[in-house]
Amino acid sequence: MSTRRFPDSVIDGFIKYNEYMRISFHKMLAYRVSYLIGVITYIIHVSVYYFLYKALYHQSHTINGYDLQQMVTYVAIGWISKSFYLNYIDRELTEEVKSGHVAMDLIKPIDFQLMCFARGLGQSLFRIVLFTPPIIIVTTCMFPISGPASPVHMFFFILSTFLSVLIYSGINYTIGLLSIFFLSISGILYSKNMIIELLSGLLIPLDWFPLWFQKFSAFLPFQAIAFLPLKIYLGRLDGSGLVYAISLQFLWVIITMLIGRLVWKICQRQILIQGG
């Protein structure tokens, strides 16, 4: 009987997740209005922070080691990279569990986590091709933004931002899985977004916070999403500091993925397909 089965190979295995990526990409294309609103929202965010910091810097030339130019760059690049690493796999997972459609994924020979990651990457791919460029163009025209500290820093910033996508996906996947326990987790998702915005350093650089808070956030994965890449871009990390930041990100990619797998294991006991 087993002779009729088709064996797994690594390359074909990759292709199958690639397909999920492609589909996510196509799905994003279908929502044109939300695309346009998205672009505008990001520009509004950057503008608000620009004027906020401009008012703040009226008093002094530098605050906590950042001058206005650096601060504006921090905020703008922060939102530009967010426009790339963001995905909605948590929300999609919740909807799938609610509707019971998750059953249709479970009857296929796919790894559930890798499938969700592939979807996240598909969304990021869409964003880097179609969503991030207009935001880059508009913000660089509107605000005085500095370039990267050096070509080397630029290279590591890009690498680092790619790692952000994976960490963000890892966190989103794990949080999304909670819907299996709670069914309605819109509150959890909302507070997760707030926590990530704050603790990733997207809103305010983490070194503006009191020392105890900095130490606390250094033990969390969130700073690896925005704060570390931004420090690299601004040239605030060099040599060993840079290597440390990148390795820390790698570590968080692995840890968040492992936690996701563990939570999935627990969820499987709990899983209860809705309806029928």
Add this chain to the structure above:
Amino acid sequence: MALIEVEKLNKVYKNFKRKEGLKGALVNMIYREYDEIRAVDDISFSINSGELVGYIGPNGAGKSTTIKMLTGILIPTSGRLVVNNLIPYKQRYEYTKQIGVVFGQRTQLWWDIPVIESFKLLRKIYQIPKDHYESRLSKFKNLLDLKPLLNIPVRKLSLGQRMRCDLVASLLHNPDVLFLDEPTIGLDIIGKLSIRQFLEKINNELGITIILTTHDLKEIEALCKRLITIDHGKILYDGDIDGLRSCYTLNRSITFQLIKNFDFDNLEQKLKFDGNVTLERLDQLRLKINFSNESLNPAKIIENVIKEVEVHDIAIEEPSIEEIVGRIYSGKKN
């Protein structure tokens, strides 16, 4: 060894008991009570390769729960479950390659893309070699008349069309077992018939084992040699359909169309049968005799009637499978 082995399988759900009212809601936030629901209660059966088994029961009987455990979606609370030497929930990844699943109420096709694109995707997910894929697709395409549907997005298909596409999707990777959970729910007669014929064909020709849940007993009667009925999580009957008939005392009847007007009272006097038999006059020319299948056979009754009166036509009414199953569901043996 049997293809599917189920032994003392149990599934218990914990259901959160909600207290009523505002006070109850506040209490619920701190202290929760749970009800245990035995959706599947200690069931055992085995199914051999190539069988076509109907799995029936009223709503909430535990059918879908069983199917979900068999397909590896749900983990049983206890018991043994082996299909094709694999334990579905433990070896899910490997197992899913060997089974096809169709849930009548859901689709495994991608909503926004044309059907053929979904099929291509499934080819990649199941890693089906191109030649296998193409030969199977062209075969199914003809059997189910899919050609005009392939380039339409799934959301634009009618229910019957979608179901045909879903069936093909579940078979592209050449599964050994096909699980169908209410595959014809909501379909019209032609849709049902085409799916019924298709299932019969793949069971006969490709030897695919099929397990099917449905509420349509005509379908079971037409398709399945074996029937498993379940209610309140327990198996009530497991065997062939004729066996089911003989296991219950059922009322049958014969209606005679006579040539001439007849004297009912006189006839009633003359026709004396043993056991529980009643005569009934329907109109001037029609006589109905009700009897139960234990006491008499129809031939005997016909023989006796023909002796007394001239008969133009005879109609024997068999108990319908619906009647039998209705009896099982309501828990009455007689």
